[in-house]
Amino acid sequence: MIKKIVLPSIFLLLAYALWISPDFNEIAAGVAIFLFGMLTLEQGFQTFTGGTLEKILRASTDKLWKSLSFGVVSTTLMQSSSLVTVITISFLSVGILDLAAGIGIIFGANLGTTTGAWLIAGFGLKVKISAYAMPMLVFGILLVFQKNKTLKGLGAILAGMGFLFLGIHYMKEGFETFRETIDLTQYALTGIDGMLVFTLIGIAATVIMQSSHATMVLIITALAAQQITYENALALAIGSNVGTTVTAIIGAMSASVEGKRLAGAHFLFNMVTGLIALVMINQFIQVVDFIAQAVQISDTDYTLKLALFHSLFNLVGVTLMLPFINKMVVLLNKVLKGESVKVDQPKYLNDSAMAFPDTLVFAVHQETVRLYQHASHIILKTIGLSASSVFSDQDLQKLIVQSRKITPYDVDAAYERSVKGIYSAIIAYISHARFTWEMKQSGGLYWLREASRHIVEAIKDTKHLQKNLLKMRLSPNHFVKDEYEKIRYQIAELLRDLEKFRVQSESNTEEIGLLSFDVFKVKLREQDQQMNAAIDTLIREHKITPESGTSLINDSAYMYEIKKHLIDMAETVFVIQQQKITESERELTLDDSELTKVLQTEST
Amino acid sequence: MKKKKLLKKLQDFFDADQREREQHVEDIKCILKKLKDKERKIKETLDACTDDDEHCQALQQELDIIYAQRMKGVKIVKEIKEE
Numbered sequence: 001m002i003k004k005i006v007l008p009s010i011f012l013l014l015a016y017a018l019w020i021s022p023d024f025n026e027i028a029a030g031v032a033i034f035l036f037g038m039l040t041l042e043q044g045f046q047t048f049t050g051g052t053l054e055k056i057l058r059a060s061t062d063k064l065w066k067s068l069s070f071g072v073v074s075t076t077l078m079q080s081s082s083l084v085t086v087i088t089i090s091f092l093s094v095g096i097l098d099l100a101a102g103i104g105i106i107f108g109a110n111l112g113t114t115t116g117a118w119l120i121a122g123f124g125l126k127v128k129i130s131a132y133a134m135p136m137l138v139f140g141i142l143l144v145f146q147k148n149k150t151l152k153g154l155g156a157i158l159a160g161m162g163f164l165f166l167g168i169h170y171m172k173e174g175f176e177t178f179r180e181t182i183d184l185t186q187y188a189l190t191g192i193d194g195m196l197v198f199t200l201i202g203i204a205a206t207v208i209m210q211s212s213h214a215t216m217v218l219i220i221t222a223l224a225a226q227q228i229t230y231e232n233a234l235a236l237a238i239g240s241n242v243g244t245t246v247t248a249i250i251g252a253m254s255a256s257v258e259g260k261r262l263a264g265a266h267f268l269f270n271m272v273t274g275l276i277a278l279v280m281i282n283q284f285i286q287v288v289d290f291i292a293q294a295v296q297i298s299d300t301d302y303t304l305k306l307a308l309f310h311s312l313f314n315l316v317g318v319t320l321m322l323p324f325i326n327k328m329v330v331l332l333n334k335v336l337k338g339e340s341v342k343v344d345q346p347k348y349l350n351d352s353a354m355a356f357p358d359t360l361v362f363a364v365h366q367e368t369v370r371l372y373q374h375a376s377h378i379i380l381k382t383i384g385l386s387a388s389s390v391f392s393d394q395d396l397q398k399l400i401v402q403s404r405k406i407t408p409y410d411v412d413a414a415y416e417r418s419v420k421g422i423y424s425a426i427i428a429y430i431s432h433a434r435f436t437w438e439m440k441q442s443g444g445l446y447w448l449r450e451a452s453r454h455i456v457e458a459i460k461d462t463k464h465l466q467k468n469l470l471k472m473r474l475s476p477n478h479f480v481k482d483e484y485e486k487i488r489y490q491i492a493e494l495l496r497d498l499e500k501f502r503v504q505s506e507s508n509t510e511e512i513g514l515l516s517f518d519v520f521k522v523k524l525r526e527q528d529q530q531m532n533a534a535i536d537t538l539i540r541e542h543k544i545t546p547e548s549g550t551s552l553i554n555d556s557a558y559m560y561e562i563k564k565h566l567i568d569m570a571e572t573v574f575v576i577q578q579q580k581i582t583e584s585e586r587e588l589t590l591d592d593s594e595l596t597k598v599l600q601t602e603s604t
Numbered sequence: 605m606k607k608k609k610l611l612k613k614l615q616d617f618f619d620a621d622q623r624e625r626e627q628h629v630e631d632i633k634c635i636l637k638k639l640k641d642k643e644r645k646i647k648e649t650l651d652a653c654t655d656d657d658e659h660c661q662a663l664q665q666e667l668d669i670i671y672a673q674r675m676k677g678v679k680i681v682k683e684i685k686e687e
Binding site: 515518519522523526583584585587588589590594597598601 | 673680
């Protein structure tokens with residue numbers, strides 16, 4: 001509700017402000033161009049992730065001083081602490097980095113981001129920055145249109161820098177003309193009130209713009225145009241430092257617990273640093289003046305002094321907090337406890353079952369059935385159905401129609417949660433047992449192992465199928481949609497039939513179960529032939545494009561594989577391992593050529 | 605009496621192959637009977653099936669498969685007997 005009101009309110013306020021003040025228009029456009037530049041820059045750097053960046057990160061974060069330096073250097077180069085934070089979070093999540101190294105990078109990034117202020121104050125304001133921006137944009141965009149990924153990435157970086165410079169130029173121009181009409185310094189506040197109010201404004205500005213870098217540029221350009229006092233600019237800089245953590249916290253809300261911990265570390269660091277800077281503001285001003293004199297920065301060059309202040313208080317923060325990194329890790333691990341992902345563990349595989357060959361095979365069999373049940377849930381969820389409805393007596397066709405809106409299902413997460421643990425346990429259990437037991441049991445175990453593999457393969461194929469299934473459900477072509485509904489129907493139908501078979505086989509009512517599997521096999525072949533023929537006809541009659549047709553052919557192949565894996569698994573788990581199959585029953589099952597013959601007699 | 609028993613045992617020993625073949629035929633016949641029963645049940649359902657075309661087709665397919673399996677069984681029985 002609040003979200004719905006906030007955005008239109010901001011739009012209205014902005015529209016009004018842009019309408020009444022052309023100078024504000026220029027400043028706001030400058031901020032927008034600057035932020036767009038940052039986005040482009042991030043995009044450019046992201047093209048280099050997935051290889052180079054990761055390799056560098058891995059090699060340069062094995063020690064604390066290394067991760068700190070990495071934070072400084074990478075943020076200085078990329079001019080975006082948020083990109084460095086995002087990469088760090090992703091590395092934490094996959095366990096390449098530990099939290100301490102991650103915190104080291106964040107500390108370094110805080111120092112690295114202060115170089116931005118130096119660049120703008122020392123370079124951006126003193127030279128006509130737009131003169132550099134234009135060629136950068138021209139060459140950058142030219143490179144963006146290249147097919148080569150590296151050139152494209154370089155182009156995005158160059159264009160991003162160009163937009164950054166252009167944004168700074170507009171902000172600078174805007175503030176300069178603004179000065180001629182309105183004097184913002186009349187709103188300047190002094191004393192503690194001033195410090196607190198401007199710190200809050202700094203926080204708010206950073207939260208709105210989602211970039212402390214942009215806020216710093218705005219502060220420096222406003223300070224250069226003498227629209228704000230030096231004292232208030234310092235408070236704004238402190239605010240921007242604190243505000244950037246809010247951005248990280250918002251970003252980490254949807255992240256893993258590692259991401260949350262890192263955002264927590266970021267927040268702790270910047271809050272403590274900000275508090276120190278606020279409490280000791282007078283001492284900081286004196287030290288800044290002293291250093292400025294020593295390095296021959298003019299007494300009235302407030303922008304460079306602001307950059308110096310920004311670096312100084314971050315440096316003090318890092319120096320003070322660095323010895324407490326490990327304590328910080330302990331605290332964050334304690335406060336932000338990992339929501340332990342519930343991974344299903346084996347239920348039947350225990351040491352006591354291992355004691356006897358028959359109980360061992362029985363335990364693996366039971367566990368494989370459980371694995372299959374989890375897999376069927378995942379497969380049905382992926383195609384937008386629920387096991388409870390498919391395994392009920394409801395009309396399947398109606399169910400498919402009712403559940404046309406498929407919500408994306410995270411197959412990988414479901415696999416990790418409900419399959420991987422059990423599958424690994426089955427494999428480990430069998431590997432442990434197979435060398436100790438006589439051949440008769442180990443043969444059974446071998447087939448059960450194969451059955452587990454079929455289950456996992458079926459899930460993998462479902463994942464491949466999901467990609468187009470989600471895409472094609474939005475297709476305006478109803479022929480394409482119909483074919484995908486057929487795919488969903490056929491998978492659901494097989495799972496329903498297998499479930500019925502499983503229940504029957506458990507109650508031993510199906511006596512010649514193995515022979516019943518020929519029905520599944522013939523149906524599998526028949527449906528595959530029919531679907532391929534239907535796709536050919538649709539392409540030939542121009543009812544679907546060849547592109548959609550090839551996608552359908554691929555996906556029908558995935559469906560065939562899913563069904564084949566499930567049938568092969570069920571044959572082993574529900575029949576061979578469940579019932580006493582006589583040699584004669586095996587003899588009567590139809591081989592490939594006989595199955596084809598049945599199909600041929602049907603079609604004639 | 606003891607001699608007769610012994611002779612019978614000896615005869616059984618030498619005709620083990622024959623007995624195995626007979627057992628095999630018996631097994632297949634038993635399965636064929638089960639298949640026949642299943643076929644009869646499906647036929648009854650198929651005869652009652654009127655409206656659902658897809659369901660009827662599935663039943664007909666099942667009948668065809670059972671028929672193929674039965675023919676295979678009959679062929680095996682014939683071959684064993686010819687041996």
